[in-house]
Amino acid sequence: MKARAVRLHAARDLRLDEFELPAIKEDEILVKVVSDSICMSTYKCATLGVEHKRVHEDVAEHPAIMGHEFAGDIVEVGAKWAGRFKPGMKFTIQPALNYKGAMWSPGYSYEFCGGDATYCILPAEVMECGCLLEYTGEAYYQASLAEPMSCSIGAFHAAYHTQMGVYEHEMGIREGGKLAIVAGAGPMGLGALTYALHCDRRPSLVVVADINQDRLDRAAELFPPAEVREETGIDLHFVNNGEFEDQAAALREITGGAGFDDVLCYAPVAPVVTLADAILGRDGCLNFFAGPTDKQFSAPINFYEVHYGSTHVMGTTGGNTADEVESLELTAAGRIDPAVMVTHVGGLDAAAETTLNLPKIPGGKKLIYTHVSMPLTALANLRAAAEGDERFAGLADIVEANRGLWCPTAERYLLEHWVEA
Structure with missing residues (x-):
């Protein structure tokens, strides 16, 4: 089937490509991506290219799909996983696979798996590591943001204290x-x-x-x-x-x-x-x-x-699956609101430029909806954007009524009013 995705071809060379996805194998799963939030780690990956530890050396011949904070719907399930996952399930993933000690990760390392895509194929190791997570919440963006939230949650759990x-x-x-x-x-x-x-x-x-x-x-x-x-x-x-x-x-x-x-x-x-x-x-x-x-x-x-x-220094990069599950559960319970991180929304056609210029763009998380065409737009500028596109007026009404925050109602409006690209 045809797919569109932002792929890394070399350092600072991101392209919105259209290509043919192969048929899935019995141990793979085909998914439709709906949302992906852009991470500073993806900027580092895009600027370093093959110098990044997670990028394979032949990326010029086999470009890697970018984006690892994604959520969407399961479309087709290989026979090996038919008892655990079903078409139509909402999903998100924990990209830190740590599969057999390898650094490969969705959004950095795979030719057919990443979040800045309309459709992608989850390789067997995602499921084998327990990193494909069913999502039962209301909005896709909340599942996308579970990954960056899990990074902070992991930092809290990894902290430690001592006694003499x-x-x-x-x-x-x-x-x-x-x-x-x-x-x-x-x-x-x-x-x-x-x-x-x-x-x-x-x-x-x-x-x-x-x-x-x-x-x-x-x-x-x-x-x-x-x-x-x-x-x-x-x-x-x-x-x-x-x-x-x-x-x-x-x-x-x-x-x-x-x-x-x-x-x-x-x-x-x-x-x-x-x-x-x-x-x-x-x-x-x-x-x-x-x-x-x-x-x-x-x-x-x-x-x-x-x-x-007895002061001490440590560092964490990413969270684990339990951290992401905790994020999803706390969000579903209304105890945390990951929308506080989001300041911009846009379509897949905005993802490459946004990634390469991420440090220069003020604000917080940039949320990409992969099946729409939309320029990257700050939530604070939705009202001004309505001067050129009246659809933004309804989006501005929703966001302004929600203290300037993105929300499930805003997501539904966007997906209903922007024609699938």
């Missing part, structure tokens, strides 16, 4: 502790925040630090600190750390000088890493979440405190 003389780690952020999210007013930081406020293991204090005041103001609108405190009992602060000469002292002061039990660092910038380290309290755990593209990236940290204060 005890050689077993206590896993997870410190319950009732103090949490800082540094460079945290972007999409992934807001995803971490919504999880921190509504997960089962919660801090008592959360500080979101950033130097972008517009982002901080938007975050405070979405998570009003007074309402958060009344609902959860958590003391929430949004701080523009760029306004202080001694940024570390200003952030530590919020903790009464003790420092933070857990710090999530969301920018691969040396001064940001050093700041994140400087605000750790005793036995503080720093999760360096944001992966750099520079293989020589480094930053000063305080090794005196590593020795005497």
Whole structure:
């Protein structure tokens, strides 16, 4: 069958191709992709090409479909999986397969499997690893965003704390502790925040630090600190750390000088890493979440405190299947809202340019609907877009009525009013 997809041919060479999908094998599954959210990891993959660890060397001959945060409908099931999956099921995937120690992953490594596509084929290893997940929720975008949410959830679970003389780690952020999210007013930081406020293991204090005041103001609108405190009992602060000469002292002061039990660092910038380290309290755990593209990236940290204060640094990249299942369950229960990450929507024809220019496009997550043709449009600009296309007016009405957030009603409207490409 014919499919269209954004495929990687070489470093910085993404093309919207039309091609023939082969018939599926008995251990494969054919799916219709409906939504895919674009990840900074895909930008890194697109710019590095074969230098990326997940990209195969012959990508010029066998281009790889981009996109790993996708959801849609199962179309055809190979005989091996007929007892577990049925045509018509909604699905999402956990792309971190770790299949037999290999780095291959949907959205990076496969000629016929990825999210920036109309249709794709899930290889056997996706099912063998338990990474094809049935989705029973209302909106496809929520399933797409379960993957980036799972990355933040994994970071919370991977944090650890210690006791002097005890050689077993206590896993997870410190319950009732103090949490800082540094460079945290972007999409992934807001995803971490919504999880921190509504997960089962919660801090008592959360500080979101950033130097972008517009982002901080938007975050405070979405998570009003007074309402958060009344609902959860958590003391929430949004701080523009760029306004202080001694940024570390200003952030530590919020903790009464003790420092933070857990710090999530969301920018691969040396001064940001050093700041994140400087605000750790005793036995503080720093999760360096944001992966750099520079293989020589480094930053000063305080090794005196590593020795005497038991501070420690670790990093996570991605979540596991259990993290993604948790994300789906919390979303379905209405406890978290991954829509706080979304600031733009567009069609498949916008995916390649958006991916290659992702760092230059302000805002949060860019959500692609693969069966429509639509320029990438900021949610804040939907009303202005209606001047050239009246369909945007209805979309603007829905989003504005929902505090400027994407929502299931908006998705339904888009899929009904934009003709399938």
